[in-house]
Amino acid sequence: MQKELSKHSDEQVFFTESEISVDDLMQTCSQKTLKEAYPLAESVAENIIIYDAKNITHLVGNSNQEKRLKTELNHILGKGPGVFIIRNLYEDSVIDQSNGIFDKIIKNEATNKNDHFASGSNTRIWNSLQKVAIENSEAFISYYANNILRVVAESWCGPNSQMTAQVNIVKPGSGMQKPHRDYHLGFQENETVQKYPISSHLMSQHLTLQAVIAHSDMPLESGPTLVMPHSQKYELGYLAWRNKEFQSFFxxxxxxxxxxxxxxxxxxxxxxxxxxxxSTNNFNRIANLLQISSVFGKAMERIDFIKIIKNIYPALLEHQNNNTLSKRLIENVLVCATDGYAFPTNLDYDTSSYSSVHGLSMFEVTQQALQQSLDLENFTSKLYEHQKIKFAS
Ligand SMILES: [Fe+2]
Structure with a gap:
């Protein structure tokens, strides 16, 4: 990681597009991914680490083992190739249930929205997280209760991350996207990117984790995502991906x-x-794209957590009272269905801040309501009381 910067003076903080070097990227990407460095993985293919959910799921719940897994994943994302696959992350039944809800949402929206990076006509569902929660509590709960998803999120973003999700259905004949980097700085023009110090370029990648969940098979001819392993370590990359030479290298x-x-x-x-x-004739490639945001950043989409949690709370309470979901699985859902961070708040009014370092988050308010088995009406009034204090002005 230091290699690229060593060409510049240590004091240099701001960079422009004229300073990018495809040779540096080439050198960074020439690294080989070694399986020995990742003992919990199944294999390495094309420099990408591959796990099987069936062989790591038993690590969840044991804090030492979980830490070991998170450490390995964090290493891949930062210092390693920057990408891994988890096979069998979801059972078919969970995906099929979600796909059924996606179809319903698409019919309701009745508009085809083009993908902003590719040619052709793809179908997008923006904010599929919220839309699925409103459409069908059980589909939302079974999807976001996933134990491994939460561990992966925590490995890069730490606890209480915020989930956002969009569905992308790529139709036959749809073109390839241009290579790019993603949110945050990946969504800014070079003119803006160069105004940020290099420390912010590095920070940007720590604020989000990007994921593609395959909701259909994705044979090569259907166009699964192309990646350039190790390229996340090229420090001037946010200024480079629009450059023709870099695009050819990609x-x-x-x-x-x-x-x-x-x-x-x-x-x-x-x-x-x-x-x-x-390039198929008749096969739709279906993906649910997840951005998992650190609580220290701003998420890409605005989520109406009140709407989501009010809709799914009765089902969660029932699962808890009937013991059909464990405490941990319910928590996994709450991480995705509530705001997990206590800030920003109004410290004049948020008196719970005085008894602890911070006031309660919406996650904690919901967790407490479930522990007390509050009915929806009582939970909702607690929630509104909490929001009123937080947003008081
Ligand atoms: Fe992307």
Whole structure:
């Protein structure tokens, strides 16, 4: 990581597009991913680490083992190739249930929305997180109760991360995306990027984790995401991905692996990547794209957590009271269905701040309500009281 910067003076803080170097990227990406460095993984293919959910799920719940897994994943995303696949992350039944809800949402919206990075006509569901929660509590609960998803999120973003999700259905004939980096700085023009100090370029990649959950099989001809392993370590990359020379390097060297329905791909948002072209005649490639945001950043989409939690609370209470979901699985859902951070708040009014370092988060208010088995009406009034204090002005 220091290699690229060593060419510049240590005092240099701001960079422009004229300082990018495809040779530096090439050197960074020439690293080989070694399986020995990742003992919990199944294999390495095309420099990408591959896990099988079935062989790591038993680590969840044991704090030492969980830490070991998170450490390994964090290493991949930061210092390693920047990308890994988890096979069998979801059972078919969970994906099928979600796909049924997606169809319903698409019919309701009745508009086709183009993907902003690719040619052709794809179908998008923006904010599929909230829309699924409103449409069907059980589909939301079974999807976001996933133990491994939470561990992966925590490995990069720490606890109480915020989930956002969009569905992308890529139709036959849809073109390849241009290679790019993702949110935050990946969504800014070079003119803006160069105003940020290099420390912010590095910070940007720590604020989000990017994921593709395969909701259909993704054979190579359907265009699963192309990635450039290790490219997240090229420090000037946010200024480089629009450059033609870099784009050619990407098209000659990027790699692609087929996915099965229920697999998940996770990557550092600074990894150079691009969704592939769907060259089939009749096969829709369906992905749920997740951005997992650190609580220290701003998420890409605005989520109405009140709407979500009010809709799914009765089902969660029932699962708790009937013992059909463990405390941990319920917590996994709450992480995605509530705001997990106690800030910002109004410290004049949020008196709970005086008894602890911070006031309660919406996550904690909901957790307490479930512990006390409050009915929806009582929970809702607690929630509104909490919001009123937080947003008092
Ligand atoms: Fe992307």
């Amino acid at each position: 098209s000659e060297n990027a790699v692609q692996l087929p996915l099965k329905k229920g697999d998940g791909v996770f990557c550092n948002p600074a990894l150079f990547h691009a969704a592939g072209s769907n």
